[in-house]
Amino acid sequence: MAKDEYMERTLVLIKPDGVQRGLIGKIIDRFEQAGLKMAGMKMVWVDPKFAKQHYKAHVGKPFYPGLESMITEGPVLAMVLEGLHAVETVRKMVGPTEPKQAPPGTIRGDLAHHSYQYTDKKGIAIKNLIHASGNKEEAEEEINLWFSADEIFEYKTVHEVHVF
Ligand code: CDP
Ligand code: MG
16 A cells, blocks of 8 residues: 555654763653654764764854764764654654743653753753754655665554554
């Protein structure tokens, strides 16, 4: 059967602050509970060259040096999540970029509280635990950058039996 047009994949990273804070399990649990399928997963220690590829839209911005230091300071947990409208669904669950503004119920709002005022003063990146692709084009590009075809898995979840 052909995949539904609303079925999407998105790239999610638990950034070094999330890994170091021991939040991997809590964060993955939220995505699993929402019915999203884990299609790929690995731990990666990003180097500056790869950071520039992943954050190519931000290279040259004032906050980029701090962002590169942050994303290379420890391993990240990279995932491909699959589900209906997965890109938008995951962004909704992750919440706005600044944890201080992120509402309760979102991952950034519940599990972090950094502010731009503080990080701009210190010249560091805002620590918000997660990266999630911003739109469908970004998702496709980022999944291709982070995962090879044989690292992405096709299998059936109970949601495919009971929801779809
Ligand atoms: O991650 P998200 O898509 O929500 O935000 P972005 O605008 O694509 O920025 C990427 C990352 O850069 C953010 O998640 C922050 O960690 C960092 N950033 C920052 O430290 N200071 C800013 N003024 C903007 C972004
Ligand atoms: Mg972004």
